[in-house]
Amino acid sequence: MAIEQDEIEKIAELARIRVDAAQAADLTRRLGDILAMVDQLQAADTADVEPMAHPLDATQCLRADRVTEENRREAFQAIAPAVEDGLYLVPKVIE
Amino acid sequence: MQWETVIGLEVHLQLATASKIFSGSPTTFGAEPNTQASAVDLAMPGMLPVLNEQAVRYAVMFGLGIDAEIGLRSVFDRKNYFYPDLPKGYQISQFAEPIVGRGHFEIQLEDGSTRQIGITRAHLEEDAGKSLHEDFHGMSGIDLNRAGTPLLEIVSEPDIRSAEEAVAYLKALHSLVTYLGISDGNMAEGSMRCDVNISLRPRGHEEFGTRAEIKNVNSFRFVEKAIRHEIERQSDILEDGGKVVQETRLYDPDKDETRPMRSKEVANDYRYFPEPDLLPVIIDTSYVEAIRETLPELPTAKRHRFAEQYGLSAYDAGVLADSRALGDYYEAAVAACGDAKIAANWVQVELLGQLNRSDLELGDCPVSAPDLGGLIARILDNSISGKIAKQVFEAMWAGEGTADEIIAAKGLKQVSDSGALEAMVDEVIAANPGQVEQYRAADEGKRKKLIGFFVGQIMKASKGQANPQMVNSLLAEKLD
Numbered sequence: 001m002a003i004e005q006d007e008i009e010k011i012a013e014l015a016r017i018r019v020d021a022a023q024a025a026d027l028t029r030r031l032g033d034i035l036a037m038v039d040q041l042q043a044a045d046t047a048d049v050e051p052m053a054h055p056l057d058a059t060q061c062l063r064a065d066r067v068t069e070e071n072r073r074e075a076f077q078a079i080a081p082a083v084e085d086g087l088y089l090v091p092k093v094i095e
Numbered sequence: 096m097q098w099e100t101v102i103g104l105e106v107h108l109q110l111a112t113a114s115k116i117f118s119g120s121p122t123t124f125g126a127e128p129n130t131q132a133s134a135v136d137l138a139m140p141g142m143l144p145v146l147n148e149q150a151v152r153y154a155v156m157f158g159l160g161i162d163a164e165i166g167l168r169s170v171f172d173r174k175n176y177f178y179p180d181l182p183k184g185y186q187i188s189q190f191a192e193p194i195v196g197r198g199h200f201e202i203q204l205e206d207g208s209t210r211q212i213g214i215t216r217a218h219l220e221e222d223a224g225k226s227l228h229e230d231f232h233g234m235s236g237i238d239l240n241r242a243g244t245p246l247l248e249i250v251s252e253p254d255i256r257s258a259e260e261a262v263a264y265l266k267a268l269h270s271l272v273t274y275l276g277i278s279d280g281n282m283a284e285g286s287m288r289c290d291v292n293i294s295l296r297p298r299g300h301e302e303f304g305t306r307a308e309i310k311n312v313n314s315f316r317f318v319e320k321a322i323r324h325e326i327e328r329q330s331d332i333l334e335d336g337g338k339v340v341q342e343t344r345l346y347d348p349d350k351d352e353t354r355p356m357r358s359k360e361v362a363n364d365y366r367y368f369p370e371p372d373l374l375p376v377i378i379d380t381s382y383v384e385a386i387r388e389t390l391p392e393l394p395t396a397k398r399h400r401f402a403e404q405y406g407l408s409a410y411d412a413g414v415l416a417d418s419r420a421l422g423d424y425y426e427a428a429v430a431a432c433g434d435a436k437i438a439a440n441w442v443q444v445e446l447l448g449q450l451n452r453s454d455l456e457l458g459d460c461p462v463s464a465p466d467l468g469g470l471i472a473r474i475l476d477n478s479i480s481g482k483i484a485k486q487v488f489e490a491m492w493a494g495e496g497t498a499d500e501i502i503a504a505k506g507l508k509q510v511s512d513s514g515a516l517e518a519m520v521d522e523v524i525a526a527n528p529g530q531v532e533q534y535r536a537a538d539e540g541k542r543k544k545l546i547g548f549f550v551g552q553i554m555k556a557s558k559g560q561a562n563p564q565m566v567n568s569l570l571a572e573k574l575d
Contacts (some may be wrong), residue, residue: 014179014364040212053170053192053369059377065112065149067135068119076137077129086128087236090179 003032097298098330099305102255102291102322106268108247108278109222109286110153116221116245117187122466124284132224132239143372146171150245150378153277154194154219155386157247159215160271160393163198167385171219171370178352181222181235188248190367193218193374195247201395202267204259205347207409207423241285247277258322265289270394275417282314288495289318293341295329303350304329305339309353312346321346324411325353380415382573397422405435414443420457424464431468434475443470443486451491464492471500478502479509498575511562513569516553519561520569523552534574543561546570 005028012019019027073086083091100298115122118135128233135142135489158165170192173185224239249268255261269287272278275353279286294306309325312318324346329339344353392400395414400410401422415425415458421442428438446467450460470491490501502508510516524531534545546567553566 010364014175035518040425053375054371054373058374060146062148062151062376063119063145065114065147066119067114069114069121069122071130072133073127073129073408076132076134076139080232081153084231084236086130087130087227087231087238089234090237091229091235092233093179093235094226 001037003028096334098295098326098333099298099300100256100293100295100305100322100326101253101259102257103253103479104247104251104255104261104264105154105290105292106251106265107290108157108268108272108280110148110150110245110247111276111278112147112153112245114147115243116147116150116219118243120243122244124281126240128236128238129240131260132242135301136182136239136243138184142397144370145180146376147245150219151194151378152386153245153275154217154247155378156275156277156390157217157249158195158258159383159387159390160319161198161200161217163194163217163492164196164212165487166192167378167380168192168195168197168216169194169376170378171373172367173370174220174266174365174367176334176365178223178288179224179235180226180239180242182207182224182239185221185262186221187370187373188220188367189218200267202260202263203398203409203412204263205412205498206217207413209409210260212252212254212260213268215250215252217247217249220246220248226423235282258319258324259320261291262319265315265318267329272393272418276392285313287401288313291318291325293320293325293329295326295333304333305341305343307339307353309342309346310343310356317346317348320348320351321353324351324430324565328353335347345542376566391419405429407435407439408567411439411443414447416437424457424460427464428471431465432475434469437471437474438468441467445485449488461494466491466497473498473502477486477509477511478563479507480559480563483507483509507560509562510557510560513565516561516565517557518567519553520549520566520573523549524573526550549574 005024008024008028008031009019012024015069077083077086077088109122110116112122114120115136118133120131120133120136124133135144136395155165158164169189171187172190174188174190175185177184178358193216195214197216198214198546199211200214201209202212222241222244224237224242227238228235229236236564251264257263262460265287269282273280281287289312291309291312292306293309294304296302307325307329309321312321325344332339343356345356346353397416398409398412401416402409405412407415414421416422424446425438425442428442429435432438444464446460450457467488470484470487473479473487474481479487484498487498487501487507490496490505493499495501496504510519530545530548534542534549549570550563550566553561553570554563
């Protein structure tokens with residue numbers, strides 16, 4: 001499974017990682033090597049193997065539906081870059 | 096060309112838990128911004144989610160309510176996208192292995208006819224926060240109180256064929272989830288939000304047309320309007336030989352139109368992968384069966400029972416079984432008066448009408464079901480006429496007492512004493528010799544009409560309290 005440079009650029013954009021053209025070319029080659037190894041793994045017969053959702057052989061513990069958290073807005077907002085009227089302020093998002 | 100509309104709905108249902116799906120923060124609506132956002136909800140480094148058992152239970156209840164396959168093993172995944180009201184940069188959701196699989200339930204249309212609508216799946220996920228775009232010095236404000244609120248996303252099969260059916264589906268869903276008590280179903284507060292997938296295809300074709308998705312339509316009325324608008328928009332495009340573009344659109348209720356929402360640079364590419372912070376959720380059949388034992392009678396079953404047991408029309412049964420509280424009220428009224436049909440009429444016309452006019456919910460109704468039954472019983476035993484009963488009902492509504500107390504206090508008991516009635520009849524006959532002569536000279540057909548005059552006079556004299564059947568027979572006897 002080969003990967004193209006434009007796919008690398010798209011993934012970088014989705015992940016909000018700035019990657020310049022030289023880096024993109026380098027990443028394409030290195031990720032291509034990793035995918036080649038994955039191809040090799042794909043060759044193994046896994047017909048009888050159940051897909052693994054988690055490496056730990058355990059199941060999820062559930063918690064009771066109880067409110068256990070108190071309002072700690074002041075402490076959290078003390079370390080936020082910008083707040084107003086109890087809101088966190090962020091660069092304007094336009095839909 | 097005749098077009099057929101194909102609609103699938105995705106409903107995000109807020110589950111009625113006290114705390115969030117992965118943290119111990121409260122879920123109360125309307126709190127001060129960010130006072131219900133804990134370190135987990137804010138995605139502080141090192142925080143780990145712990146799943147709320149009640150959310151799992153509610154999802155299973157829903158699954159049982161739609162006769163679905165329950166996922167005894169379900170897996171949470173990360174749905175990745177960037178938006179400031181999603182602090183982790185991903186939403187924890189379920190993708191490949193949801194907790195509720197394929198199911199179905201029945202919807203009822205205005206004319207009383209019914210249809211089965213398939214449910215593809217329902218999965219648990221967390222809600223995002225809220226972005227406020229008013230001007231904060233060129234910035235946006237973020238409130239994360241809602242972040243982490245448990246949602247059940249319910250995806251229907253593309254089985255819906257019109258705006259009317261879509262509304263009927265949502266109403267049936269609303270009725271089901273409030274019967275189950277898994278959500279308050281409050282659309283105004285966002286407890287039930289709906290995305291509509293809609294496409295057109297030439298009638299008779301199997302293959303689906305290209306669909307558009309309309310996001311976040313939040314009332315029954317807007318769903319109907321948005322769909323009607325979108326059908327018109329797509330059929331105009333297709334009639335002109337154009338192609339519908341697959342895109343996400345937003346309904347604007349002020350302008351009654353839909354318009355494209357997201358630009359293509361954020362093309363939906365969520366790169367789902369299994370959530371490493373949560374293990375697979377395993378439930379066993381005994382857990383599911385124990386939940387099944389606790390389920391109440393559900394709306395469809397109740398509707399069918401009402402029609403059968405009480406001899407009601409499909410429509411009446413549908414109205415009365417719409418909410419659990421109304422169904423219970425109706426049955427208590429029937430028990431108190433013994434006449435299911437008259438009780439159905441009174442509950443639907445007088446009770447619901449008065450609640451509507453007073454802008455009250457059934458829970459705040461000033462007239463209890465046994466008291467309403469008591470009033471109906473007085474109509475049935477001829478103590479009062481239906482007309483006087485309405486007057487008594489008004490007084491009951493105003494808190495003046497039970498039907499019997501009001502009838503006694505106001506002297507409204509119907510006059511069924513033949514002596515007293517006879518005296519009234521004689522008086523009216525004596526006072527109107529002209530009409531009496533006219534009556535006697537008239538043929539059978541005209542007499543029927545003329546007798547109405549005398550009945551009217553007697554009802555007036557008795558302030559509406561004379562027993563109309565007795566008045567009629569006394570008059571016929573005296574005049575002939």
